[in-house]
Amino acid sequence: MMVAIEHYLAMGGYAVFVWPAFAVAVLIMAALAIDSVAGYRRRLRELALLEGDLP
Amino acid sequence: MFRFANPARFMRFSAAILPWCAGATALLLAAGLVLALFVSPPDYQQGEAVRIMYVHVPAAYLASLAYAVVAVASAVSLIWRHPLADIAAQEAAPLGAGFTLICLISGSLWGEPMWGTWWVWDARLTSVLVLFFLYLGYIALVHAFDDPTRGARAGAILALVGVVNLPIIKFSVDWWSTLHQPESIFRLGGPTIAAAMLWPLAVMALGFTLFFVTLLLVRMRSRLLAAKIRALRLVG
Numbered sequence: 001m002m003v004a005i006e007h008y009l010a011m012g013g014y015a016v017f018v019w020p021a022f023a024v025a026v027l028i029m030a031a032l033a034i035d036s037v038a039g040y041r042r043r044l045r046e047l048a049l050l051e052g053d054l055p
Numbered sequence: 056m057f058r059f060a061n062p063a064r065f066m067r068f069s070a071a072i073l074p075w076c077a078g079a080t081a082l083l084l085a086a087g088l089v090l091a092l093f094v095s096p097p098d099y100q101q102g103e104a105v106r107i108m109y110v111h112v113p114a115a116y117l118a119s120l121a122y123a124v125v126a127v128a129s130a131v132s133l134i135w136r137h138p139l140a141d142i143a144a145q146e147a148a149p150l151g152a153g154f155t156l157i158c159l160i161s162g163s164l165w166g167e168p169m170w171g172t173w174w175v176w177d178a179r180l181t182s183v184l185v186l187f188f189l190y191l192g193y194i195a196l197v198h199a200f201d202d203p204t205r206g207a208r209a210g211a212i213l214a215l216v217g218v219v220n221l222p223i224i225k226f227s228v229d230w231w232s233t234l235h236q237p238e239s240i241f242r243l244g245g246p247t248i249a250a251a252m253l254w255p256l257a258v259m260a261l262g263f264t265l266f267f268v269t270l271l272l273v274r275m276r277s278r279l280l281a282a283k284i285r286a287l288r289l290v291g
Binding site for chain 2: 011012013014017018020021022024025028029031032033035036037039040043044046047050051
């Protein structure tokens with residue numbers, strides 16, 4: 001089992017190229033998603049506060 | 056055409072489709088990753104390194120698609136002065152820049168084992184690098200003015216001038232000799248890529264596309280909320 005996993009992770013000797021390529025894609029897309037959603041949530045909160053202040 | 060371009064309608068319409076877009080994105084990207092990393096076969100020449108294709112090609116496709124969105128929205132903004140068009144263009148740009156960066160880095164990581172070099176200054180690679188700088192230039196220009204309307208207009212003009220780069224990227228592999236392989240999917244006579252690789256690639260490409268659509272909707276909603284917050288602050 002361990003051998004099979006190690007064999008898989010080695011990616012036929014291309015591990016140092018394949019895994020960073022996927023990691024970069026995941027990191028950049030996660031950063032875009034977090035930036036977009038965090039900004040949206042912040043403004044939703046801000047708007048709720050402002051509308052709560054109104055009579 | 057402008058039925059959904061009214062900001063209030065856009066907010067209702069986007070709220071309705073956003074959960075579906077987000078759910079479909081998560082499903083497709085999860086399925087795409089499993090297909091790309093476990094199900095699809097190694098290439099007979101490239102071995103396991105071919106798996107880089109499943110992030111590189113969708114990222115490259117989205118890099119160009121997002122720029123087309125920026126350019127079309129910029130044209131709509133210049134011609135009809137529609138406020139939603141400016142917002143669409145400005146919020147698509149950082150997403151496109153992100154995809155272009157993924158494309159450049161994954162391409163470099165693919166080039167080293169397959170071509171023996173991280174980078175060459177040939178037409179395909181250089182024109183995609185130019186695309187990345189166009190995104191950065193557009194974002195910087197939009198924010199370079201005190202008056203947001205002037206920034207939006209200057210950015211829209213830059214975006215339209217930069218459209219000339221899109222056909223250069225697409226046809227660079229035919230027009231000039233290059234290390235980069237020619238088009239293997241959207242070509243006359245059908246794809247030259249094996250079906251066992253085409254399907255995982257198609258799932259990933261669709262997942263990337265829906266990821267872009269979902270985040271674009273979130274970012275546009277966010278901008279409209281910001282406008283509402285500003286308006287409320289002025290009243291209060």
